[in-house]
Amino acid sequence: MKTHHDTRTTLRNLLFGMALALPAFAGLANGKDKELLNVSYDPTREFYAEFNKAFAADWKAKTGETVAIRASHGGSGKQARSVIDGLEADVVTLALSADIDVLATNGKLLPANWQARLPHNSAPYTSTIVFLVRKGNPKGIKDWGDLAKPGIGVITPNPKTSGGARWNYLAAWAWASREYRDGDKVVGYLTRLFKNVPVLDTGARGSTTTFVERGIGDVLLAWENEALLTLNDASTRGKFEIVVPSISIKAEPPVAWVDKNVAKHGTRKQAEAYLRFLYSAKGQALAAKHFYRPAEPDKVPAALLAQFPEVSQVTIDGAFGGWKKAQAEHFGDGGFFDRIYKP
Amino acid sequence: MPLKRTLLALAIGLAVLPAHAANPRDPTTLELLARIAALEERLAAVEGHYETTQVAEVDQRLRVVERKQELQAEADAARATTATTLALDAGKGLSVKAPGGLEVKLRGLLQGDARFFANGSSQNDGFLLRRVEPTIEGSWGIASFRITPQLAGDSATINDAYIDLKFDPRASVRIGKAKAPFGLERLQSSASTAQVELGLPSELAPGRDIGVQLSGDVAGGALNYGIGVYNGAVDGRDGLTANPDGEFEYVGRLFWEPFKNSASNAGTLGIGVAASVGDTVGSGNNFLPRYRTPGQEQFFGYGSNIAADGERLRQTVQGYYYRGTFGVLGEWIESSQDVRVASGTGAGTRATLRNDAWQISGGWVLTGEDAGYRGVVKPSSPFAIGGDGWGALELAARYGRLEIDEGAFPLFANAASSAQAIRSWGLGLNWYLTQNFKLVTNYTQASFDGGAAAGADRADEKALFTRAQLSF
Numbered sequence: 001m002k003t004h005h006d007t008r009t010t011l012r013n014l015l016f017g018m019a020l021a022l023p024a025f026a027g028l029a030n031g032k033d034k035e036l037l038n039v040s041y042d043p044t045r046e047f048y049a050e051f052n053k054a055f056a057a058d059w060k061a062k063t064g065e066t067v068a069i070r071a072s073h074g075g076s077g078k079q080a081r082s083v084i085d086g087l088e089a090d091v092v093t094l095a096l097s098a099d100i101d102v103l104a105t106n107g108k109l110l111p112a113n114w115q116a117r118l119p120h121n122s123a124p125y126t127s128t129i130v131f132l133v134r135k136g137n138p139k140g141i142k143d144w145g146d147l148a149k150p151g152i153g154v155i156t157p158n159p160k161t162s163g164g165a166r167w168n169y170l171a172a173w174a175w176a177s178r179e180y181r182d183g184d185k186v187v188g189y190l191t192r193l194f195k196n197v198p199v200l201d202t203g204a205r206g207s208t209t210t211f212v213e214r215g216i217g218d219v220l221l222a223w224e225n226e227a228l229l230t231l232n233d234a235s236t237r238g239k240f241e242i243v244v245p246s247i248s249i250k251a252e253p254p255v256a257w258v259d260k261n262v263a264k265h266g267t268r269k270q271a272e273a274y275l276r277f278l279y280s281a282k283g284q285a286l287a288a289k290h291f292y293r294p295a296e297p298d299k300v301p302a303a304l305l306a307q308f309p310e311v312s313q314v315t316i317d318g319a320f321g322g323w324k325k326a327q328a329e330h331f332g333d334g335g336f337f338d339r340i341y342k343p
Numbered sequence: 344m345p346l347k348r349t350l351l352a353l354a355i356g357l358a359v360l361p362a363h364a365a366n367p368r369d370p371t372t373l374e375l376l377a378r379i380a381a382l383e384e385r386l387a388a389v390e391g392h393y394e395t396t397q398v399a400e401v402d403q404r405l406r407v408v409e410r411k412q413e414l415q416a417e418a419d420a421a422r423a424t425t426a427t428t429l430a431l432d433a434g435k436g437l438s439v440k441a442p443g444g445l446e447v448k449l450r451g452l453l454q455g456d457a458r459f460f461a462n463g464s465s466q467n468d469g470f471l472l473r474r475v476e477p478t479i480e481g482s483w484g485i486a487s488f489r490i491t492p493q494l495a496g497d498s499a500t501i502n503d504a505y506i507d508l509k510f511d512p513r514a515s516v517r518i519g520k521a522k523a524p525f526g527l528e529r530l531q532s533s534a535s536t537a538q539v540e541l542g543l544p545s546e547l548a549p550g551r552d553i554g555v556q557l558s559g560d561v562a563g564g565a566l567n568y569g570i571g572v573y574n575g576a577v578d579g580r581d582g583l584t585a586n587p588d589g590e591f592e593y594v595g596r597l598f599w600e601p602f603k604n605s606a607s608n609a610g611t612l613g614i615g616v617a618a619s620v621g622d623t624v625g626s627g628n629n630f631l632p633r634y635r636t637p638g639q640e641q642f643f644g645y646g647s648n649i650a651a652d653g654e655r656l657r658q659t660v661q662g663y664y665y666r667g668t669f670g671v672l673g674e675w676i677e678s679s680q681d682v683r684v685a686s687g688t689g690a691g692t693r694a695t696l697r698n699d700a701w702q703i704s705g706g707w708v709l710t711g712e713d714a715g716y717r718g719v720v721k722p723s724s725p726f727a728i729g730g731d732g733w734g735a736l737e738l739a740a741r742y743g744r745l746e747i748d749e750g751a752f753p754l755f756a757n758a759a760s761s762a763q764a765i766r767s768w769g770l771g772l773n774w775y776l777t778q779n780f781k782l783v784t785n786y787t788q789a790s791f792d793g794g795a796a797a798g799a800d801r802a803d804e805k806a807l808f809t810r811a812q813l814s815f
Contacts, residue, residue: 085425086443153403198407201414214413216406 033066034270039089041076041163041253042203043226047290048093054286055277059270067270075203076163083107083258090262090271093255095163095204096316097121098323100256109260123252124278125292128311129164129171131243132211132220132227139218143245144175146219148192153217155210157201159330159337163253164204166331168221171249173330174314178247187340194341212236219243223251225291228307232291242309250313433778434721436478436815443483450478452534453813454495458638461805466640473810474533476502485509489521502551502581513559520553523576524569524596525617527661527674528702535718537672537739538637538771539785539808542702545579546634546745547657547678549594549619552582556594565603570595575621575655578632578678578698587629592621592655610666611715619657626650626685632678634698634745637769637787638806642794643747643761645682652693653681663716668707670714675701679748682755689754696751702743706773709736719775726776739771739785752793762794762801783810 040048052069059067072079072087076095083089084107094100103109115122133141139152147154157165172193176186199216201207204223211220212230220227227242255278257271277283284294288304297305320326330336370378430438436450454473460466475494481487491503505519522530526548528541554573561568575592576582596617602609623630630651633644656679663672679697684690712719712735724732746764747756769787776782785808794801 082425198403199410199414202418206414210410214406214410216403216410 033068034267035068035070035265036090036267036270036274037088038069038071038091038093038274039079039083039087040071040073040093041079041095042073042205043164043208043223043229044093044253045071045073045205046229047225047287047292050290051278051283051286054282055274058277058282059273065270067274069274073203073205075157075161075206078161078202083109088261088265089258090265090267091255091257091275093253093275095251095253096166096323097123097252097254098166098327099163100254101324101327103256103258107260109258110256111259114256115254118255118275119279120295121252122254122256122275124255124275124283124295125253125287126295127224127251127253127292128248128313129168129221129245129251130224130227130248130311131245132222132230132240133218133243135239135241137241137243141219141243144172144247145179145189147172147196147221148189149196152196152219153198154193154196154219154221155199155201155207155217156197156221157203157207161202162204162207164207164223164226164251165200166326167223167249167251169330169337170316170320170326171245171247171314172221174249174319175245175247177319187336190336190340200343212240224293224308224311228291244309244311247312247314249319250315252316433815445481445483447479447481450480451813451815452476452478454533455811456539457809459807460638463802464638464640464804464806466638466806473539476533478503511559512564513561515558517556517558517571520551520582521556523549523552523554523571523573523592523594523619524556524558525549525594525619525657525659526676527615527659527663527672531716534781534812534814535716537704537706537718537737537773538741538769538787539783539810540637540639540787542637542674542700542704542741543743543745543765543767544659544674544676544700544702546632547578547676547698547700548659549573549576549592549657550579550581552576552592553584554591563604565600567598567600568596573621575623577623577628577630578657579634580632583629588622588624590622590624592619592623594619598661608666610664612662612664613716614662615660617657617659617661619655621655622653623651623655623680624653631680631682634747634765636765636789636804637767638789638804638808640804642765642789642791642801643756645751645756648685648687648690649755650683650685651680652683654695655680665714665716668709668711668714669705670716671703671705672716673701673703675699684754692754694750694755696748696755698745698747698751700743700745702741704739704741704743706737706739709738710734712775718781719773721778722775725778734777735775737773737775739773740769741771741787742766742768758793758798759796760794762791764792766790767804779813779815781810781812781814783812784808785810 038048048071052071056067056069059065076099080094080099080102083092083103092100092103097115100114104112104114131141146152156168159165159169172190173186176189180186180189199210201210204226207220208226208230210216230236230240231242255275257275262268262271279296281299284296284299285304288294288300293308294300316323316326425442427439427441436448438446438448440446452474456471456473458471459468472495476491478489478491480489485508487507487509489503489505493500493502501520503521505517505521508516526545528536528545529548529550552573554571556569556571558569571594573592573594574582574586575590596615598613598615600611600613602612626649631645631649633641636642657676659674659676661674663670677697677699679695681695684692706714708714708719712723719735719737722735726732726734744764744766749763752758752763767787767789769785771783771785774782787806789804791801
């Protein structure tokens, strides 16, 4: 018989103390810095890469809190579906309001009036659609009518998956409506145009790859910011030029925080601040630097604004009765696009 | 080619006719040759343009085809991340992965033994289904789970049923029934142990128990810790489904692998200490241990009038070292228990009895594969009928002792039926035919101090165990 009562008592107390500390350990392990996921569309990669750093620094300076921002990019429609399917975006910065409307109506992830929560219909920057052609414009492409001519290779993404592609399509429709003033002729024109499209990418960045890097086609229907980015890229500078068509469309990519997800993550405050920072002088200047037309140009140096050419632009509301109507008529199942394009 | 000939004939004809119209005199041969040369030059330019156009068109078509293939590959890759996938792997079992990070796996362990005892043993020769353990594992975000029933007995029981919350590699919380972080050999997977049955120290270690555990890896994974609170389990057995006495048992373990992050070829060294402490109060098998031989025959048990009545304290020092084809594992465990004579002779007498055991075991993989805590993970040349491979062969040996506190006799245990000490050695040959199928042969021999009538020693135990094991 041996007694080790003192040893046992000490050991027992030690283990008991460690066990009591268990929840505290678990809590500490879970106490991470805040993180935001921005689910965005294709051509915003470079802009948000720089903007995210600027916001994180600004937020740290104002609140002392470290916030890490992750970004996901892809075709706007595809990204919206991913969010509905469970990708837990804190904020969405998509190509068109219809894609965020879907999050509200189908996903119930944010309220239907989301667009009224931020200035300028929640569109802190705009863009438009232009043509990017090969240097010297060898096919002599000047306006939308040229795109439907035989032998012209047109590169545009798929309107079913890409927000940019829907803007492209609607800009072409707006020109044709003004040109032909006849519905059948408009449909006929777009049918001929899409027969000239050899590859339908899922997103705008993919189409840029197809045209610029893979050397396919004669003209790329591009976001203005994407076209300007290509012209300013050292590896592609001098190989392409921009053709501004007689008419284009005012593209308004909107932003919103996703209420259900920010409530779950506890990031509501950070998400709203992140989006409001887009409207700050710093945010607007960064947008212009990355070739987006700022919604509040008075906050941006004139030198940055000079890079944007004058373009006659229709609006989605004025020419198509808003996104909801345009979406249903043109891109819904059995809509005009299904009649125009047969894979 | 027909086009080229037509163009050439047309060009020559056009060249000759105007010559007649413009100049009535016959052209000289030199003039005709010069004209033909000029026309050939113009024709070549026309053909060049034609061919360039054709090449450009073919080039574009080729680029389009290549790009479409590229986009298809991208789409397939994207689909793989969003679609539910089913995978069957020899090492990892059947796995179903769904979008959003949900994964469910089905694994299994089947062990069938043939066991033979030398004359004099009270054990019967025979066949035994030792383990039949289908396992369902799953993970979803920080949460994962494991459910392993044991179907080998006469009635089904649950081996493992727990939820893990993995907040961080440094901190993971396990809730449910699982192995307590204590014995080195007990913590080894049942499919990986070198011998058919565990060694003598494991008779003193707690088995699976129900409770809450915090564990994690720190120092780059070199230091593993585990602390937990459990209902409490008697030595060498699993805990009950409910806490029989309302007392808890606290278990903690530290295990250090100093070479884990070293680039040197120093092998795998692991050293650990662990302890458990808790009160237990009651009599019978749920409160006091019974110790078994390597042949699974009981050689020690407390008297039926003895009750656990106070603290149960265990402590252990453990370690292993594996390098190349060799490996050695050692473990010492001491278990002490406050006991009381509940009735009969000496009723009311109390004592703290301390039992201890140690073992050292080693292995050598004859076929050159690496030895390790997880056994031979994968034979270099798996066995195949008609093929060249024979799998992997491993020789294993073990020696161990277990001693009962001398104070246990005669008041707390009957010296005529319970031995005061056991020494055991064993030799084994493990044949890993494939990653999933193993054949094991063990010979073990145990000798005793006491345990028989009139102060004699219990007869030696000699046992030959063989096992066929399928695991995935």
